[in-house]
Amino acid sequence: MEIKSITLKNIGLFEHLELPLAPTPQNPSNITVFVGNNGAGKTSILNALTISLSWFIARLSTEKGHGSYIAEDDILNGANGATIKVQVCDSVETSVYPDNTARDNDVQWTIAKTKKGRKTNYNSQLTDCSRLASYYRNALSQDAQVSLPLIAFYPVERVVLDIPLKIRTKHTFLQLDAYESSLSQGVDFRRFFEWFREREDAENESGISDEVLNQLKPLAETHQDIWQVLKELQASAKDRQLTAVRTAIRRFMPHLDNLRVRRKPCLYMAVDKNGETLNVAQLSQGEKSLMALVGDIARRLAMLNPALENPLIGDGIVLIDEVDLHLHPSWQRRLCDRLLDTFPNCQFILTTHSPLMISDCKNILVYALNNGKIQELPSQYGQDVNTVLLDVMDTSIRDPEFESKLNDLLDAIQDSNLSQAHQLLRELMAEPTHQNNLELVKAKLLLRKQELRHASHS
Known part of the structure; x- marks a missing residue:
């Protein structure tokens, strides 16, 4: 699933705005980036996308589900009403259609809002949204292992909580639970930890844990045939979803490896950093933020694609506001490329204040916003940071x-x-x-x- 375009009328600062989103013929990557000063309207566009996508998630869960509405405060000053229209391309499974013919499913739907006491001709049009959601419900009814698209929004106020020592509430981690708070809460280490622990407990019950294998190693290495069998048993029991999360984090942060739950002397999540075992709580804010973000995307993909050998190739739409938040410049340089390498079939729509984000990645679509006006920028790939600051972000390189x-x-x-x-x-x-x-x-x-x-x- 991907969004081909969004059209806004009287939303935020925009009286009328129609934007194609990457991939496009000129920008074949899956990344669209919005840049601009604070208050330029970047977050308004992401929020509009979130409102539209919430209706698909709601109607995927129940036939008459309701998503989010446009708030009156989001309507352009002086306007009587507003609309948000998205055009979506989705290739639905063959078995969904009565004639068993797969096809690209181009649909669009509109969310409308009229101010109280006013009158407009704006009306919400959700027929295509309901039809697409119905297709997926039919597919799930026929095959519980069918893949579903990821849809997630990570706002500026994304949460990275400390990992709990005790889990007091039982949660379900079924396929549709991957949409829980996916458009409202951002990243939450608490839920991530609970999910990770449940999967790891199941993994350890069906195989041999790393701790047990290390204890057996001195005894078994004298009998290589036994040692080989033990390693094969461990490998075969590895949880596919946990492997996806560990792989995603390792690709983004190569100095971190072997994410796992430790139960002694107390319950905590451990990770190896440059060969030294640390409590995840000991990591820097930037490391925790990136780990939580990448881990949450991978976790949701793993839950939504239970039959895929590699859930990271699942598709979907990911919105991230101020994606460079808390990240060192060297990480900002590599972020777009690593998003594409790790999640190759996801569409990313990002906002940033970092010139490094748009000068170090090829083929991305970049829009510059300024007081309700928007301009598509030529490729900034290979430009030095000072040039991007001056020409794109209208910012002096010195005091x-x-x-x-x-x-x-x-x-x-x-x-x-x-x-x-x-x-x-x-x-x-x-x-x-x-x-x-x-x-x-x-x-x-x-x-x-x-x-x-x-x-x-x-």
Whole structure:
């Protein structure tokens, strides 16, 4: 499943906005990125997508289910009503159709809202949404192992809670439970930990745990045939869903490995970091945030695709607001590529403030927003960060006051106004933090060359 386009009327800052989303013929990757200042409307677009997709999830669960509604506060000031329309492409299983013929299922639906006491011609149109959800319910009725599309939204206020020492509430982790809070809560280590522990308990019951295998290793290594049988038994009992989660986290964070639940001396989630075993709670906020995000996407894919040998190739739609939040610049550089490598059939719609996110990945679709206006940008792949900051994000690469004085200094050197140049240089060098500034070092060299040139002509 993927969203081909979204059309907004009177939503947030947008009076009328129609946007195709990647993949497109010009941008074949599965990633669309929105950039812009705070308040430019990036989150409004993600929220609109969330409202529309919530109706598909609701009607997949029950025939007459209700999703989220447009809030009156989301309607453009001065407008009487608003609409959100999405066009979705979904290739439905062959068995769903009466004539057993698979086909690309292009559908669209509209969510409308009229302000109280006003009148408009806007009406919600949910026939296609209900029809698509009905197709999936039919498929589930015929085959409980059929794959379902992932739909998830991770807001800026995504939650990363501490892992609980005790689990007091019993939860179900059935296939449709993968949609629980998928559009409202973001990431939650508590639910992730409970799911992980339940799967690992089942994995250990059906096979040999790593701890037991390590204890048997000294005894069994003298009998290689027995040792080989034990390792094969362990490998065959590995839980497919847990393997998917561990694989996804390892691809994003190669320095972390072997995520597992430890039960002694107390219950906690452990991970090996550069060969050292740590409690996940000991990781940095950035590490925990990324692990929770990637782990949650992989967990939901694993639950929704119970028959896939590799659930990470399942399809779906993932919305992430400020995807660069808490991430080191080196992680920001690789994030888009790793999303595509790890979840190749998911469509990602992201917002960011990081120039590295759009300059280090090929074929992504980038939109720049500014006060309700939107512009599709040419590829920024290979551009240096300063160029992206200046040209795309309209942000100076230096402090504006320092930039102005530096330009005055360079102009004075160029005009051979040496006394003024020396005065400006002294003022700039008065700040201790400027002593080793590369631009000032260059300016000093230029000034010295200009002085030598004048001396040779005198």
